[in-house]
Amino acid sequence: MNKSQSRGSSRFFDYYDSPLKLVEVPGGKFTAWRLSDTGGWNRADDLINKVLLVGGDEIQEITRDDFVQLTERERAYRLKGTGPVFALYETVQAILDVPDRERRSLTPRERALVGGIRRKTFVMFEEELQRAGDPGADPTLAQG
Missing domain, CATH: 3.30.720 (Signal recognition particle alu RNA binding heterodimer, srp9/1)
Known part of the structure; x- marks a missing residue:
């Protein structure tokens, strides 16, 4: 942007x-x-x-944070690849799988961990988009 x-x-x-x-x-x-x-x-x-x-x-x-979380949830669901962002997407999925297997809700700690990782992947993905010339990319949104 x-x-x-x-x-x-x-x-x-x-x-x-x-x-x-x-x-x-x-x-x-x-x-x-x-x-x-x-x-x-x-x-x-x-x-x-x-x-x-x-x-x-x-x-x-x-909200801005809900937007960041939704964006990263959708990217993780739609995209496959290698590299640090995709490794973090796999980490988030592994965290989400545990309460799913145990048939329970996420704990506050798990929810905070997932949210923090998604904010990080948002910045990483958006910075890469900026380098590639995507005019809609804005990594600063995860800071708000």
Whole structure:
């Protein structure tokens, strides 16, 4: 994301179980970015009015942290690969598998561990997207 985009305010949505962010650009307008099948960001300006004005049961505004968590949950589910990010995705899955096997909820410690790892993978993935030239990438979102 270029500097002029990251200065504006952002709004975050769970759009049909897919992360969507609206980033304010100069002039008070928004640019929309939806998670792509490759883990990057596709421009989705056609969804702005639907999200802001129409809404619906499958569209919820979420917090910045919930957006980061949803993005990383979706990336881990959709993508396969090697390297540090994918090793961390496997670590998160291993943590999630334990309470699933034991038929219980995550403990507060497990929930915090998963959340922290996902914030880290978000930054790592977004930094790689920035290096590759993805204009929707913004690793600073995990800091808020």
